[in-house]
Amino acid sequence: MIKKLFIISSLIAFSGIYAQKTHTVVKGDNPYNISKKYGMSMDELYRLNPRTKDGKLAIGDVLVINTTSKASTSKTVATPGKNAASTQVGKIVLQPKQTIYGLTKQYQISETELRRLNPDLDSHMKIGDEVVLPLENLNKYGSSQVASATVNEVKTDAVETEVAQSTAVKTAVDPDSYEIQPKDNYYKLSRKFNISQAELFAMNPGLEAKGLQPGETIKIKGPTTAAVSATEPQAIPTSSTDAANTYTSTAVADDYVTYTVQSGDTVFGILNKFGIDLDQLLTLNPSLSAGLKSGMVLKIKKLDAAYVKKSGDALNVVMMLPFGFDTNDSKYRSMSLDFLSGAKLAIERNVKKGQKLDIKVIDAGNEGSFKNSLTQINADNTDLIIGPFFKSSVLQVLDYVKGNKIPVVAPFANTPDLLNFENLILIETNESVYAERIAKEVKDVYSDQKIYIVADADQTKANILKTKLEKDLKNPVVVLVKSPADIQLDQNMMTGQSAPVIAILANDNDSVGEAFGNKMIALSKEVANVKAFSMYYSPIFEKKVDELSQANLVYLMDRKINTEGDFEKEILAEYKTKYCKTPSKYSVIGFDVVNDMLSRENKKGEIFKQMNKVQTQLATKFEFEKTKNGAYVNTGYRVVRLVPN
Numbered sequence: 001m002i003k004k005l006f007i008i009s010s011l012i013a014f015s016g017i018y019a020q021k022t023h024t025v026v027k028g029d030n031p032y033n034i035s036k037k038y039g040m041s042m043d044e045l046y047r048l049n050p051r052t053k054d055g056k057l058a059i060g061d062v063l064v065i066n067t068t069s070k071a072s073t074s075k076t077v078a079t080p081g082k083n084a085a086s087t088q089v090g091k092i093v094l095q096p097k098q099t100i101y102g103l104t105k106q107y108q109i110s111e112t113e114l115r116r117l118n119p120d121l122d123s124h125m126k127i128g129d130e131v132v133l134p135l136e137n138l139n140k141y142g143s144s145q146v147a148s149a150t151v152n153e154v155k156t157d158a159v160e161t162e163v164a165q166s167t168a169v170k171t172a173v174d175p176d177s178y179e180i181q182p183k184d185n186y187y188k189l190s191r192k193f194n195i196s197q198a199e200l201f202a203m204n205p206g207l208e209a210k211g212l213q214p215g216e217t218i219k220i221k222g223p224t225t226a227a228v229s230a231t232e233p234q235a236i237p238t239s240s241t242d243a244a245n246t247y248t249s250t251a252v253a254d255d256y257v258t259y260t261v262q263s264g265d266t267v268f269g270i271l272n273k274f275g276i277d278l279d280q281l282l283t284l285n286p287s288l289s290a291g292l293k294s295g296m297v298l299k300i301k302k303l304d305a306a307y308v309k310k311s312g313d314a315l316n317v318v319m320m321l322p323f324g325f326d327t328n329d330s331k332y333r334s335m336s337l338d339f340l341s342g343a344k345l346a347i348e349r350n351v352k353k354g355q356k357l358d359i360k361v362i363d364a365g366n367e368g369s370f371k372n373s374l375t376q377i378n379a380d381n382t383d384l385i386i387g388p389f390f391k392s393s394v395l396q397v398l399d400y401v402k403g404n405k406i407p408v409v410a411p412f413a414n415t416p417d418l419l420n421f422e423n424l425i426l427i428e429t430n431e432s433v434y435a436e437r438i439a440k441e442v443k444d445v446y447s448d449q450k451i452y453i454v455a456d457a458d459q460t461k462a463n464i465l466k467t468k469l470e471k472d473l474k475n476p477v478v479v480l481v482k483s484p485a486d487i488q489l490d491q492n493m494m495t496g497q498s499a500p501v502i503a504i505l506a507n508d509n510d511s512v513g514e515a516f517g518n519k520m521i522a523l524s525k526e527v528a529n530v531k532a533f534s535m536y537y538s539p540i541f542e543k544k545v546d547e548l549s550q551a552n553l554v555y556l557m558d559r560k561i562n563t564e565g566d567f568e569k570e571i572l573a574e575y576k577t578k579y580c581k582t583p584s585k586y587s588v589i590g591f592d593v594v595n596d597m598l599s600r601e602n603k604k605g606e607i608f609k610q611m612n613k614v615q616t617q618l619a620t621k622f623e624f625e626k627t628k629n630g631a632y633v634n635t636g637y638r639v640v641r642l643v644p645n
Helices: 031-037 042-048 050-054 100-106 109-116 135-141 145-146 186-192 197-203 269-272 278-284 284-288 335-354 370-376 391-399 430-447 460-472 509-527 543-549 566-579 584-599
Strands: 005-006 022-024 062-064 090-095 131-132 177-179 215-217 249-252 256-260 297-302 316-323 359-361 385-386 408-410 422-424 449-456 478-481 500-504 529-534 554-557 625-626 632-634 637-642
Touching: 005 359, 031 042, 042 062, 042 109, 042 449, 050 186, 090 135, 100 109, 100 566, 109 131, 131 135, 197 215, 197 529, 278 297, 316 335, 335 359, 335 566, 359 370, 385 391, 385 509, 385 584, 430 460, 430 500, 430 529, 430 554, 449 460, 460 478, 500 509, 509 529, 543 637, 566 584
Parallel strands: 316 359, 316 385, 385 408, 408 422, 422 632, 449 478, 449 500, 500 529, 529 554
Antiparallel strands: 005 637, 022 062, 090 131, 177 215, 249 256, 256 297, 554 637, 625 632
């Protein structure tokens, strides 16, 4: 039996929407999902069935469905892309273990374009189903898979785009419009269509005040929309599109800190959260006089002036690494040398692309002697500082450059007291972010099962997760254990039979991960519906995909190289040619951090204007969010699901 590996979202085959003149209401129906099912607008459904306008439907009600605007029951409407007149597409047959991430890398296509050609990408697709790709990419990057491709001109029956999917009843679909979905938010839309929130509001007057209303159509493209440069790394090259996080939903737009109103927010709660008074809030947001609504984007306060490059064409970058040569302290020397080797490769690649760089490497010594290293920084002409590694040293750098607001990148330090610095970029994803996501995943499948958490020695991560689960679930039984061997099946009190449990790995030790995987495999053979989750990747998860899929394993993964991707193959080959070996963990981190930061810089050193881009480098996903305190925090990771066939 073949199992399938999915990252967050699997793929789905195209299917026609069968037209019918009436629809009988069943449990779970509402006007929105009925209109979606038959490719109608909600206004049209209300016009044909006036009694539905109040949203109240009874099971068994028969609704009139208009199908006159459909040309066929098996064809979909196409919305051409930028070069639709000449663009040709082909199809491949989906193979076992292929993922969205793998497809974007193999065929050198952005996820945005892949979703445009395959609008049902977020639903499940069976092995053997077809995926539409540009013919040019198929010919250039294709393999034996392409033998099953069917070449089509991009015409009205070729492929339904994400816009056309929600407005299929129209004979002519506007490619510049989009129908709002129930779970949409401003951040998601700005990422999906590569526009800023300011551009979204400019194209849709009144949208900021009234918020996003499911079923309404908005403009998502216009003369103000900027095109994505072909030389930039592909945005969102993984399928983790909604990374959970524990930070306040704030963003930067038009030189203001903005906040998207959440369900349950109050005006005075927002005032307390951001430490502002009511007059300030109303002055910046006159629309508040009509009331606070979920989804509204509020301007909170004016940003302080960001760093501005002083002089010269070259970007002056300082790297502070704890080699310890001057202090005769070699504790972190190997780690620093590895980090530098990856950084050098990234620097060389960006120079080849035409970027002018002036790189200065400073021996940051150890924490005790670090202060002496600061004098080597020219605060009047430094555009970016990468490092140091330790929190105490990062704080000293921030204090040293506070008058210049030079961007500082912390590769490893991430603690709450660092969030108060607006010129700080934190690379390390906080483990509470992972805990939040796993808790959400557990909540989606929870039905009174006993929950085991395999903790590490200090149990900090396990306790964060336990607290979150006890808050989100109704009277859960959560047990912390030291070893996967302590996980036992529950017992049904009525029948006396074994009952499935939920098990979560909150320990990043590979040997513990190995034991956890084997335990889950054993339990899933005894009883069905065992649910396994892990905050971390373990090698056994890839070694025993088929067996662990029976335990419905879901795990989070970061800093894992997709060795099948073309970009990854290219970097690994370059590294091996340069150093005659494969990169170590810290070499990979060095490359990822430096390549990502340099790709966000422009000639004026305005790195913070590029922080909204989501990018995956060799192994790390970078998805930065600006916290309400000021710092930029990476919340990027990938979610992998092992789904039984």
